[in-house]
Amino acid sequence: MRRIEAGALDLAAFIRPGDRVLCGQVSAEPQTLAAALPAALGAAGPFETFLGTVTSTSFDAAPAEMRFAGYGAMGRASRLARRRQLDVWPLHYGALEAGFASGRIRADVVLLQLAAGPGGLCATLANDYVLAAARQARCVIAEVSSRAPWCVGAEIAPGLRVDALVETEREPVSSPATAAGEVERAIAGHVAALVPDGATIQIGIGAIPDAILDGFADHRELGIHSGVFGDRMAELIAGGVFTDARKTVDRGQAVANVVVGSRRAFDMLDRNDAIRLRPAAHTHAHSVLARQERMTAINAAIEVDLSGQINAETADGAPVGGAGGMCDFIRGARASQGGRAIVALRATDRTGKVSRIVPRVATVTVARTDADTIVTEYGIAELAHRSDAERARALIAIAAPQHREMLERSLCEGDTR
Known part of the structure; x- marks a missing residue:
C-alpha cells in the first residue's frame, strides 16, 4: 500500500482514459480525493465519476466537461443533473451492491473514506455498494480521516486491497438535521x-x-x-x-x-x-x-x-x-x-x-x-x-x-x- 501526502496527491497517476471512478457518498465522501478529481481530468483523459447522494459542495463547480453517473439526483447532485452533466440510472438502491459485486456494473477506480483503529481499517459512515465495488476494482484509493468514527459492522475484510492511502484530519461531510416549518x-x-x-x-x-x-x-x-x-x-x-x-x-x-x-x-x-x-x-x-x-x-x-x-x-x-x-x-x-x-x-x-x-x-x-x-x-x-x-x-x-x-x-x- 502506497502512502501519499495530501499535498502530493495526483489522481491522474491512477486513472486511465475511459475509466469509471466511483466516489463514496454522503458523510462517507472522501473529500480530499473528491476535490482532486477535476484536476485529474486533463492529465488522465476523459473518465466518468459515479456518485451517490451528495450532501457536500465538492462537485458544485465541476467543469462542464466532467461527466457523472449515479442512481439518482439526490441532494446537491441535482445541480449536476440540471446542468446535464449527470446521467441518472433507473436502479433500486438494493440492486447496486450486487451489481458492483458481480461486475455487471463496472468500477475501475474506487475512492473511499476509511477510519483507523486498533482493529485496522473501517469503512466509516457507510457500509454500502462502494465496498462491493472496491473488491472488484482495478485500483482502490482511500482517505483515512482521524476525525472519522469507527463504525461497528463496517470493518474491512482482510481481502480488500488498498493501493494508495492519504491521511487527513478533515471532518467528515456534515449534514445537521433540518429545522421544521x-x-x-x-x-x-x-x-x-x-x-x-x-x-x-x-x-x-x-x-x-x-x-x-x-x-x-x-x-x-x-x-x-x-x-x-x-x-x-x-x-x-x-x-x-x-x-x-x-x-x-x-x-x-x-x-x-x-x-x-x-x-x-x-x-x-x-x-x-x-x-x-x-x-x-x-x-x-x-x-x-x-x-x-x-x-x-x-x-x-x-x-x-x-x-x-x-x-x-x-x-x-x-x-x-x-x-x-x-x-x-x-x-x-x-x-x-x-x-x-x-x-x-x-x-x-x-x-x-x-x-x-x-x-x-x-x-x-x-x-x-x-x-x-x-x-x-x-x-x-x-x-x-x-x-x-x-x-x-x-x-x-x-x-x-x-x-x-x-x-x-x-x-x-x-x-x-
Missing part, C-alpha cells in the same frame, strides 16, 4: 398518529423526515432498520425513544446502511456496538424486512396521482431525486406483520400554486399496486385495499383546498392515468 410539523403529527409504540422505523433524509422523527418524542421502544442514520435518530436514542428492544430481527441493535449526519451522530456511532452499519443485502432485503414485525417504512415523494402512483424522481421534467430504496422498503414493510408503508409529502410546492396531488404523475417510481398510505399536511389517505374511485376521493381530500376542484374535474374528464 409549520407544514412539516403538521405532516409529522399525522404520521406520528399512525406509528405504534414498538414499531421498527425506516426513514429518509430532509425536512419532512426530520420533522417526523421529532414527532416521535413521546413514542416508546421504537426500533431502527433504515437505509440512513442521522442526527435526529441519535437524539432519540439518547432520549430513550429508540431502544430496538422489540425488534424481531437484530433485537437490541439499530441497523442502517449509510450515515447522513454531523458530529452528534458521528460521536454516538464511534465504537458503539448497539448501532451497526450493515450492507444493503441486509438493510434492503425483502426477506429481512418481511420478518421484521411492525416494520414501518416512511418515505418522501415529489408527487402522487389519483390512482396512487408515486413519483420520487423528477420535477418539471428534470431529475431531482431517484428510486433509491423506496420500493425495497415499501414492499418489505407491506409484507411485514403489522407493517405499514407511509409516503409523506407537502400538498403543494412552496408557492402553493402547484399541487403535489396530481391527475397523473410525470414519472412512476412506485406502482399504484404498491401504494399504502399517503400523508400531507391536510390528512391521511389510506389506499391499500381500495378501489380506484375510493383512492381518488381519499387523495383529493388531502390535497390543498385550492386544487381540489381541478382534481375533481380531472376525474370527470378521465385524466387519472
Whole structure:
C-alpha cells in the first residue's frame, strides 16, 4: 500500500482514459480525493465519476466537461443533473451492491473514506455498494480521516486491497438535521398518529423526515432498520425513544446502511456496538424486512396521482431525486406483520400554486399496486385495499383546498392515468 501526502496527491497517476471512478457518498465522501478529481481530468483523459447522494459542495463547480453517473439526483447532485452533466440510472438502491459485486456494473477506480483503529481499517459512515465495488476494482484509493468514527459492522475484510492511502484530519461531510416549518410539523403529527409504540422505523433524509422523527418524542421502544442514520435518530436514542428492544430481527441493535449526519451522530456511532452499519443485502432485503414485525417504512415523494402512483424522481421534467430504496422498503414493510408503508409529502410546492396531488404523475417510481398510505399536511389517505374511485376521493381530500376542484374535474374528464 502506497502512502501519499495530501499535498502530493495526483489522481491522474491512477486513472486511465475511459475509466469509471466511483466516489463514496454522503458523510462517507472522501473529500480530499473528491476535490482532486477535476484536476485529474486533463492529465488522465476523459473518465466518468459515479456518485451517490451528495450532501457536500465538492462537485458544485465541476467543469462542464466532467461527466457523472449515479442512481439518482439526490441532494446537491441535482445541480449536476440540471446542468446535464449527470446521467441518472433507473436502479433500486438494493440492486447496486450486487451489481458492483458481480461486475455487471463496472468500477475501475474506487475512492473511499476509511477510519483507523486498533482493529485496522473501517469503512466509516457507510457500509454500502462502494465496498462491493472496491473488491472488484482495478485500483482502490482511500482517505483515512482521524476525525472519522469507527463504525461497528463496517470493518474491512482482510481481502480488500488498498493501493494508495492519504491521511487527513478533515471532518467528515456534515449534514445537521433540518429545522421544521409549520407544514412539516403538521405532516409529522399525522404520521406520528399512525406509528405504534414498538414499531421498527425506516426513514429518509430532509425536512419532512426530520420533522417526523421529532414527532416521535413521546413514542416508546421504537426500533431502527433504515437505509440512513442521522442526527435526529441519535437524539432519540439518547432520549430513550429508540431502544430496538422489540425488534424481531437484530433485537437490541439499530441497523442502517449509510450515515447522513454531523458530529452528534458521528460521536454516538464511534465504537458503539448497539448501532451497526450493515450492507444493503441486509438493510434492503425483502426477506429481512418481511420478518421484521411492525416494520414501518416512511418515505418522501415529489408527487402522487389519483390512482396512487408515486413519483420520487423528477420535477418539471428534470431529475431531482431517484428510486433509491423506496420500493425495497415499501414492499418489505407491506409484507411485514403489522407493517405499514407511509409516503409523506407537502400538498403543494412552496408557492402553493402547484399541487403535489396530481391527475397523473410525470414519472412512476412506485406502482399504484404498491401504494399504502399517503400523508400531507391536510390528512391521511389510506389506499391499500381500495378501489380506484375510493383512492381518488381519499387523495383529493388531502390535497390543498385550492386544487381540489381541478382534481375533481380531472376525474370527470378521465385524466387519472
